[in-house]
Amino acid sequence: MTLSFIVLAVLTVAGMAAAMGLRNAIHCVLALTLGFAGVAALYLQLGAQFVGLAQIMVYVGAVAILAVFAIMMTHSPESAKSPVFSSHWVMGGVVGMAVFAVLARTIRSNPLCAAGMPPQPEASVQQIGDALMHRYVLPLEIMGLLLTAALIGAVVIAMDRKEEMK
Amino acid sequence: MIHLVQLAQPLDQIFVIAKRWLLSYLPAALQPLCSAVLSVAAILIAFATLFALTTLLERKGLGRMQNRYGPNRVGPWGILQPIADGVKSLTKEDIVPITADHVVHFLAPVLLVTASFMGYAVLPIGRNMVLVDLNAGVLFFFAVGSMMELAVFMAGWSSRSKYSLLGAMRAIAQMISYEVPLVLASIVVIMQAGSLSTVAIVNMQAAYTGIWPHWFVFTPWGFAGFVLFMVAATAESNRSPFDLPEGESEIIAGYYTEYSGFKFALFFLGEYIGMFATSGMAITLFLGGWSAPFAFLTWVPSYVWFFAKLLAIISVFIWIRGTLPRLRMDQLMNLAWEFMLPMTLLNLLTSGVWHFMPGGSLRWFVCSTMVVVPCILLSRGLKHKKKFQVRTYHYSE
Numbered sequence: 001m002t003l004s005f006i007v008l009a010v011l012t013v014a015g016m017a018a019a020m021g022l023r024n025a026i027h028c029v030l031a032l033t034l035g036f037a038g039v040a041a042l043y044l045q046l047g048a049q050f051v052g053l054a055q056i057m058v059y060v061g062a063v064a065i066l067a068v069f070a071i072m073m074t075h076s077p078e079s080a081k082s083p084v085f086s087s088h089w090v091m092g093g094v095v096g097m098a099v100f101a102v103l104a105r106t107i108r109s110n111p112l113c114a115a116g117m118p119p120q121p122e123a124s125v126q127q128i129g130d131a132l133m134h135r136y137v138l139p140l141e142i143m144g145l146l147l148t149a150a151l152i153g154a155v156v157i158a159m160d161r162k163e164e165m166k
Numbered sequence: 167m168i169h170l171v172q173l174a175q176p177l178d179q180i181f182v183i184a185k186r187w188l189l190s191y192l193p194a195a196l197q198p199l200c201s202a203v204l205s206v207a208a209i210l211i212a213f214a215t216l217f218a219l220t221t222l223l224e225r226k227g228l229g230r231m232q233n234r235y236g237p238n239r240v241g242p243w244g245i246l247q248p249i250a251d252g253v254k255s256l257t258k259e260d261i262v263p264i265t266a267d268h269v270v271h272f273l274a275p276v277l278l279v280t281a282s283f284m285g286y287a288v289l290p291i292g293r294n295m296v297l298v299d300l301n302a303g304v305l306f307f308f309a310v311g312s313m314m315e316l317a318v319f320m321a322g323w324s325s326r327s328k329y330s331l332l333g334a335m336r337a338i339a340q341m342i343s344y345e346v347p348l349v350l351a352s353i354v355v356i357m358q359a360g361s362l363s364t365v366a367i368v369n370m371q372a373a374y375t376g377i378w379p380h381w382f383v384f385t386p387w388g389f390a391g392f393v394l395f396m397v398a399a400t401a402e403s404n405r406s407p408f409d410l411p412e413g414e415s416e417i418i419a420g421y422y423t424e425y426s427g428f429k430f431a432l433f434f435l436g437e438y439i440g441m442f443a444t445s446g447m448a449i450t451l452f453l454g455g456w457s458a459p460f461a462f463l464t465w466v467p468s469y470v471w472f473f474a475k476l477l478a479i480i481s482v483f484i485w486i487r488g489t490l491p492r493l494r495m496d497q498l499m500n501l502a503w504e505f506m507l508p509m510t511l512l513n514l515l516t517s518g519v520w521h522f523m524p525g526g527s528l529r530w531f532v533c534s535t536m537v538v539v540p541c542i543l544l545s546r547g548l549k550h551k552k553k554f555q556v557r558t559y560h561y562s563e
Contacts, residue, residue: 026323030270033316049302053309061312061345065338068319125302125362 004045012038025071033064050125174465181208181469182294205297209286216476217438218248224484231488255431263326263424270324275425275432278317282436284310285443288364292456292469296365303364304356307447308349311402314440315341318411318421321433325424333420336495337411340401343502344408348398348444350510354391354517355382355451364447368455377461381454386533387517390541392452394510396479399448401502403441405483407490408498445479446472505544512540 015035019028036059043052132140176183185204189197222237222245229236237244262271288303290296300306315338322334359367373380382388401408404420412420422433449455453475456468493501516536523529 024267027270030316030320049300050305053302053305056309057305057312061309061315062342065315065319065342068323069338072323125305126360 005042008038008041008045011035012042026068029064029067029071032067033060036060036064050128174467178293178467178469180467181292202297209291209297210283212291213283213286213439213442214435216442216473217435218252220438220442220480221251221434222247223480224487227481227484228488231485252431255428258427260427260429261424265326266424267324267326270320271424272429274317274321274324275422275429275436277320278314278436279432279439281310281313281317282440282443284313285440285447289443289446289450290365290368290455291446291472292467295456295469299363299365302362304352304362304367304447304451307364307443308345308352311440311444312345314436317436321425322421325421327424329417329419329423330421333411333417333423336417337404337421340404340408340411340498343499344398344401344506347394347502347506347510348402350507350514351391351395351398352447352451354387354513357514357517358382358387358521364450364455368450368457371454372457374461379454379457379459379461381452381457383452383454385520386530386537387513387520388452390509390513390516390537392448394506394513395448395452398506399441399444400483400486401498402444403437405441406487407493409492410495410498413492441483442476442480445476445483448479449475500548504548508544509541513537 012035015031015033015038018031019035022028022031037056040052040055040059043055185201188204189201192200225247226236226244237247240246240250262268285307287297288300288306318337318341319334322330322332322337325331355367356362359370361367361370371379371381378384383392404411410416412422417423422430425433449472456472458464458466458468458471516533519536520529520533523532
C-alpha cells in the first residue's frame with residue numbers, strides 16, 4: 001500500500017460518500033465526478049492507461065455532464081428542504097454491511113487472492129487494439145451496431161417531439 | 167558552416183543538458199521529484215509568458231485590422247501592457263454574487279486552469295523535451311480536455327445568473343458537438359503512425375525526402391484532417407467565429423459574467439492556454455512537431471520550430487477573429503453535424519485507402535479525389551438546402 005494509493009483511495013471514498021450525503025443534487029453529481037476521477041487515477045496507478053483515460057473521458061467528460069443536465073431539466077434549482085437521510089437508514093446500513101461482508105469474504109477466499117500480487121501485466125493500447133480487432137471483433141461490431149441503433153432511436157424520438165410541438 | 171552545425175547539437179539540447187546539470191547536485195532520492203518540478207515550472211513559465219505576449223499581439227493585431235492603433239501607452243509600442251493588465255486584475259476587488267454557490271464558484275476557475283495546463287504533459291516541445299512520454303499520449307490529451315466542460319458548467323451554474331447559465335449551456339453544447347470531429351480528425355494520424363504516443367508520432371514525421379519533410383499535412387488525408395482539426399479546435403477554444411458562448415453583445419461574457427478580478431483573469435488564461443494546447447496538438451499531429459520545415463534548416467534548435475509554428479497558428483487565429491462574424495447557434499450545429507462529421511468519417515476511409523494502395527501518383531490522385539469531391543458536393547448540397555431570401559424577424563416588424 002503506497003502513499004499514492006492511500007491518497008487516491010481516500011479521495012475516491014470521500015467523493016462517493018459526499019455524493020450520497022450532500023443536499024444539493026448538483027453538488028452530489030460533482031462529488032460523484034470526483035469519485036470517478038479517483039477511480040480513474042487508481043486505474044492509471046495500476047498501469048492500465050487505456051482504461052484509466054477512457055474512464056476520465058467517458059465518466060468525467062460525458063456522464064457527469066449528462067447527469068448534471070438531466071438534473072437541471074427535471075429538478076427545481078432550490079436545494080431540498082427535507083432531510084437527506086431517509087428514516088430507514090439503519091436498515092440500509094445493515095443491508096450495505098451485509099453485502100460488503102459477502103463480497104469481501106468471497107474475494108478473500110478466492111485462491112487468486114492467496115497467491116499474492118501477480119506481476120504487473122503489460123497491457124499497452126496496441127495490445128488492446130489487437131485483441132479488439134482480432135479475437136473480440138464480433139462483440140465489438142455488435143456493440144457498435146447497438147450504439148448506432150440507440151443513436152438513431154434518440155434522433156427519432158427528438159424529431160417526433162418537434163412535430164408534435166408544431 | 168561546419169562550426170555552426172557542431173554548435174547546433176548542444177544548443178538544441180541546452181535545456182535538457184541544463185536540467186541534467188542542475189539535478190546532478192541533488193541526492194539521487196530527490197532527483198525524480200525535482201526533475202518533474204523543474205519541467206512543470208518551465209512549462210508554466212513558458213506558456214504563461216506566451217499568453218501575455220499573445221494578449222498584446224491580439225490587441226495590436228485586431229486594432230490594426232479595425233484601423234486603430236491598439237495599446238500603445240505602457241512602454242515602447244505598448245509592450246508592457248500585459249504587466250499593467252496583470253497588476254490591474256490582481257488589485258481589483260473579487261466580487262462574488264450573494265446568491266452564488268461559493269465553493270463551486272471558487273473551484274471552477276481553478277479546475278479550468280488545471281485542466282488546460284495538464285494537456286502540455288504530453289506535448290513534445292523539442293527533441294527530448296516532453297514531460298511524460300505516455301503510451302496513450304493522445305488519449306490523455308483528449309481526456310484532460312474533456313474535463314474543461316465540467317469546469318465551464320461549474321462556473322455557469324454556480325453564478326446563479328441567467329447569462330452565466332445560458333453561456334455555459336451554449337459552451338457545453340458546442341464543446342461536445344465539436345469534440346467528435348476533433349477526435350475523429352486526429353484518428354487518421356493515429357491510424358497512419360500506428361501509435362498513440364506523441365513522441366513516436368513526431369519522430370515519424372522528422373524525416374526528409376530531398377529537402378521536403380514527411381509531415382502528415384502534406385498528404386490528402388493529412389491536409390483535410392488538419393483543416394478539420396483546426397476548425398474544431400477554434401470551436402473548442404470558443405474563439406471567433408465560434409464565440410457564441412461568450413458573445414459580448416448577446417450574453418455579456420457567457421459563463422464567466424459573474425467573475426471579477428483575478429478569477430476573471432484565470433478564465434482568460436485558461437482559455438488561451440487551452441487554445442495553445444490544442445494548437446500544439448495540431449502541430450504535433452500534422453505539422454511535424456519540433457521538426458524543421460526544410461532539411462537544410464535542421465541546425466536551428468527544435469524548440470524554436472515548435473514555438474514558431476505555434477505563433478504562426480496564433481496569428482491565423484487572430485486574423486480569423488478580425489475577419490469573420492459570429493455564427494448563429496443553428497449554423498454552428500449544422501456545420502458540426504452535417505459537414506464536419508461526414509467529412510471526418512470520409513477522411514478515415516481515405517486514410518485507410520492511402521495505407522493499402524501502393525505509393526505513387528495514382529494513390530495521390532485517388533485520395534485527393536476522395537477528399538475534394540465529397541467536400542464540394544457536401545458544401546453545395548448544404549447551400550442548396552438553404553433558401554436564400556430576405557429575412558424578416560418576428561419582433562422587428
